[in-house]
Amino acid sequence: MNKGFTLIEVLVALAIVAIIGVMSFAGLITTVKNNDITISRIDLMSKIVMADEILKRDLLHALDRIPRDERGESYGHSFYGLNPRFEGDLLAFSVHTGNNLTSKNGTIRFIRYTYEDESLKRIESNFVDKTEDTKEREQVLLKGVKNISIRFNQGNQWVEDWPLTEWTSNNGLPQVAEISYEVEGLGNVVRRYMLSFGDSL
Template identity: 30%
Template sequence: MLRRRCKCDNGAKYTRAGGFTLIELLVALAVFATMAAMAWGGLDSIARTRSVLASEQDDLRSLMHALGMLERDLRAAVARPVHGNYGEDVPALIGGSDKLEFTRLGFANPAAEQRSNLQRIVYALDGARLVRGSYAVLDRAPNTRAAMRPLRDRVGALRLRYLDAQQRWLGAWPAPTNDGPSAALPRAIEIRIEVQGYGEITRTVELVSDFPAKFGVAAP
């Protein structure tokens, strides 16, 4: 605000207050609005970037969790065949190109129940979803079903291969020409999984073949 000094006819001096003009106010408001919009746009961009990064981190964490669980389960695999729903013999590990079933060691038992510390595990591709299943018992009754839960969405493909004792990669296990015992495990399993946004991820998991001798795992 401007103040101007004036002199009256009688010689007295007084001060007259002068304000901003309408144009000056409009210009000031326009400048303020522009700066506020720029500041808000910058903050909104930062917030959206942080949200996208957080979402991507959560997505990557979910993928690593799923792959890590599969690898841990396989490293704990044991040569323990089971009985199927109708009493048939089921190999310790049976797998195809996109499905895998095996027995693993380390079934937690915090309640000290009267049951084995072994568990039958299933991994499969259900549509575009990687799922993991587990059986409450090893040797199943006719109505025994695996409890399935999703591990990862947006999976385009799951490809599994099995390394035998002759260092050959097979598309199924046990091999159709395998005359060995059903308790045998492959030397390693190659996992190839296609995930939207990440492409194809490959993992090779070596199985521990001496679990039966070390832990007394025996066939039923």
């Protein structure tokens, strides 16, 4: 004759099922958290790649063209990096943006890269020379950026700012720009960019 389960056996079985359920739920939470971390890391990497491509494009198309301010006075140099004239800017230079010669905005723009509140920003002026009609468009490329630094190579010599000689004629463009920074959750990033119109190596 078959006997039914005792109360103790039922309670033990329920306890085992509960433990298995808790372990499964904990495993699910861990999986979800890991998935969130992976998605966040992929998103961060994609933003770094995008910022890298924009920097590469701008610097590759940098021009040895001296801009003018709103009074029509020359800036003196075509490329500035960590220079007091553009306080707070990492880079400031003219760039060729396309082949449309009939564009009312022109094909040469003035670009500035700034670092503010742990954010790397790109600011583009619609005209290379400042006028009362000049407008700027700001784009945040990266957030959570720390310890950013930049240096330039010219004639196999690295320098920390540009131009090399402030009070002389236009120094032109450096050959290479190196930018390094730390990104929260990723670590240190170091990138080097060639400038196509820089002096030959």
